[in-house]
Amino acid sequence: MCMGFGCNAAGIVGCRIIDSPRERLIATITNNFVPCNGRFPTLIAIITMFFVGGFAGAFQSVLSTLLLTGVIVLGVLMTFLISKILSMTILKGIPSSFTLELPPYRRPQIGKVIVRSIFDRTLFVLGRAVVVAAPAGLIIWLLANITVGDMSLLAHCAGFLDPFGRLLGLDGVIVMAFILGFPANEIVIPIMIMTYMATGHITDFANMNQLHALLVNNGWTWVTAVSTMLFSLMHWPCSTTCMTIHKETQSKKWTAISFLVPTVTGILICFLFTSIVRLVGLA
Template sequence: MAASIEREDIHRLHAIARQVRTEYKKPMRDGIVEKIYQHSQSIAEEVTSRSERRRIDWDGRLDAILTSRYFGFPIMLALLGAVFWVTIAGANVPSGLLADGFGWLEGKLTDLFMWAGAPAWLHGILVLGLYRGVSWVVSVMLPPMAIFFPLFALLEDFGYLPRVAFNLDRLFKKAGGHGKQSLTMAMGFGCNAAGIISCRIIESPRERMIAILTNNFVPCNGRWPTLILLSSLFLAGAVGIGANVTAAALIVVGMVLFGIMMTLFVSWALSKTMLRGVPSHFTLELPPYRKPQFGRTIVRSVYDKTLFVLKRAVITAAPAGIVIWLLANITVGDQHVLDHIAGWLTPFAHAIGLDGYILMAFLLGLPANEIVVPILIMGYMASGAMVELDDMNALKTLFLEHGWTWLTALNVMLFSLLHYPCGTTIYTIAKETKSVKWTVLAALIPLSIAVAVCFIVAQVVRYFGWV
């Protein structure tokens, strides 16, 4: 009888303990972690001694500001805006110089082909298609990347990016995700494929899947040039200084914030539908601040990021230039194949504030986001050749001649920010999830959101007659 009562008491205690763990999981865990750190600090104080002249705790003072509930986000936005401002203001002049240099070399190549008696179709494929496509990628993408990536790397080397993750941690918890998702999202700013792989640090399969499905909503290396370019063309123009550049930088910051908002919203929606569950917790230990090694950091970022992305863009843009030239010079009936494809896509594209050529550029740009704009430029040319760009004004004129407005530029930026991942990222998702279902959803979810957002924006702007 006593043994039976004892077993009942034990079962009752276990039930109470389970209830306490369920109802007070977060406070208990946070309290335990806090006690561990307090105990560790007390041990450290007992076994260490300090000189009379106490050393200023600069890390603590900086963290009190940079991770503050009131100042953390404004400082984060200000730093991001400053990086974009410097990038936009500094990229125009070198882009123009590179375009002039490539234009001069193209003239020499044309003279060479004429001297050799090469047929017109060979000159068209190699010079007007391949060479102009590659030269456009280099002249437009290299200057902003050569400025943006080193600046971003310096912030990372300083130790600021973990503070960004710390500031975003509580937002991801509220959205039903894992706090580490802020770290994987930060990796996505460099490359979404790398961000997908970094999701391995999330132990929970449910929260890892949420992080994988939403990593695409932050702009990667391939989409930064498109966002910066269009904001520069339609807000900063060719001036390169003053309030126009500031407005362009703020637009890019707004795009980044919108991408983060979509990440949180989709994470919340997934956690309430297909991926229900209780968010888990983690402790993020902030690394100490470091004095940036400017020379080493800049060289490493140029080599590891700028040249890597540029190489991938050139490799994919070269065959794309040839394909576009062929499509634009093969005639079916009274129209080129390129015009047939664009015409077929135009009704749907117009409904979402784009045109058939823009939509076709995104479809053909699936291998890499870097080549979307070069493909678009080539597609706009009736002969399939790219326009000779003496400066950014010539590019803006080309867009305006094809019916672009500020709405078109805005929706191209929104669609670029939100649409499906590039081919490399989709392949990485398939390898990480080992599921056709989740891989397809990883492409369809952002695509459907991109179409919906662009449609709503286009219809609202047109309804009020703002264009």
């Protein structure tokens, strides 16, 4: 779980130390509930713009830290909850004990570490860029630059998804941004900006106030902000994580389950939150 804060793919690889195949699968499926480095920028930006932007000085930093910590704690609690549900349903079994043995000390082999790092990490990431990121970038460009009528295909897709997004407290642009952000969570907000501004290329704002104004002008409220944070915390794994899950489990079925469990959970949580807020009249 802790390794997932850096990268969920690394957290999946870290599950190798779990001897029980059943508990290893549970840890693999639920690792995505821990926010990785790719999702932290989205969470921090939303917290800063919609919840602590009116404060100044040290209090702003403290409040931002507390809110971000609350989001992280929620992710950890969801990990425990979904793990419990999985252990009582599709992965029912007898819990095993956990023993961590201290291996004998061996002198580091610098050359071997460098070589394995290059092959196991650098080349893997570059391979992902070729296999997933490059085609995804092409798809994003085509959707943003091919127009039908007076709107781009990206805008048409966002409009099609808008009714579904509204049920979750989001909108079609946000849902489309998460879909197109499958290769890397870091590009979710830039895709939102590109779609709202109809620029035809991924862009970003250096000034947080400009981004806040753009989002508010496109209908964002505090409910939208919270729902986006919840969905960012609980949605499908990125492409690298999915590839890692398939590599570790050697199973398309468990890769699909690892994709569906956080996705369905995120949809249900956002729907319940939005429905409750609208029911009590706060939206």
